[in-house]
Amino acid sequence: MRALTYHGKRDVRIDTVDDPKIEQPTDAIVRVTSSGLCGSDLHLYEVLGPFIGEGDVLGHEPMGIVEEVGAEVTNIAVGDRVVIPFNISCGHCFMCDHGLQSQCETTQVREQGMGAALFGFSKLYGEVPGGQAEFLRVPQAQYGPIKVPEGPIDERFLFLSDVLPTAWQAVQYAQIPRGGSVAVFGLGPIGEMATRMAQHLGAENVIGLDLVPDRLARAAAHGVRTIDVSAVDDVGDAVRELTDGRGPDSVIDAVGMEAHGSPVGKLVHTLAGLMPDAVAEKVMQTGGVDRLGAFVSAVESVRRGGTVSVIGVYGGTADPLNMLQLFDKQLTLRMGQANVKHWVDDLLPLLTGDDDPLGVETFATHQIPLVDAPQAYEMFQKKQDGAFKVVFKP
Ligand SMILES: NC(=O)c1ccc[n+]([C@@H]2O[C@H](COP(=O)([O-])OP(=O)(O)OC[C@H]3O[C@@H](n4cnc5c(N)ncnc54)[C@H](O)[C@@H]3O)[C@@H](O)[C@H]2O)c1
Ligand SMILES: [Zn+2]
């Protein structure tokens, strides 16, 4: 089959690789019909090279048709239309029972000290072949796949794999009081969807921050008050100006580790990029420093006693944090990979009606044949051609 594979920093290719096969009785094989490209893929593309093997298949936002099931998979059948959550979880361990599917104890990547295995996501998360491919082996298929109805286009359901539960978790963790205010840093797919959900759930004052003009415009078009972080002297002051001088009740950091603005983190990333992989891997793990620009601004902007919800991915282990401010401002801080399956029952009703309250059918800006994926990665990273959300069609 054809698949998008990793070959080095900013070097992904379409290769012919072996078709996946059932390996465990709990596996299924899915023929992929749509597969999203995510901001998380850009972390792999840019800085996480030391943790990815040459030829690894990327992608963690797939949906498709069940081709084959293992003996213990009884919840789905050949021919079913399914969306595959990006985290691989078992549904019957302590963590899954507690709604923490991204910490699943059956699939935890213990040798790396990490949580649940993820599709297409480096050695840190189990090096499981991903879904930017014609076919996908789905482990723990007795639980993971979300069966969706026939009829609407793929995009109606595709974002259940990641964007929707991730943005939903960000908003839930942000604990925005009814009628309250929230500032969302980063208006990529995750942040922008979080602004839509915050509005849907009754936040009165929804502020969005980014520096890409068409992303700011996209959010402004549905009533978000936007701030261009590259055009203001002090981000915190700009946010306070829109919140009676106090700061918002809640702040969501939907930027993650590639945030602009922190030169130290950039240096470590750049250095790690120049080292042999084995050395770089150690440097990233022990000395890893993120570019914390967005996170620091989030802490600075939120009102005293407010909540900061971090959904952007950070990967450093030696980050200097502003503990003084976190403590003094009495903040609540929540974060983590999305527990996809935990939120599906909340989300499905928003996707199956005649209306489309979250605008998922028109959410993607680009539908692209899988064979053109390498160019699409570059376009998405450089934010060219209005690339906001790209969906590959194998
Ligand atoms: N926790 C999870 O389960 C989960 C799941 C999916 C994605 N993510 C993460 O969420 C983040 C966003 O994902 P995405 O697909 O929307 O990515 P994206 O890269 O398209 O969006 C990030 C946005 O942040 C903007 N930005 C950069 N620096 C900024 C700053 N200092 N202030 C304000 N905005 C800034 C960028 O211009 C961009 O529009 C990524 O870190 C991704 O890895 C987390
Ligand atoms: Zn994703």
Ligand SMILES: [Zn+2]
């Ligand atoms: Zn589990």
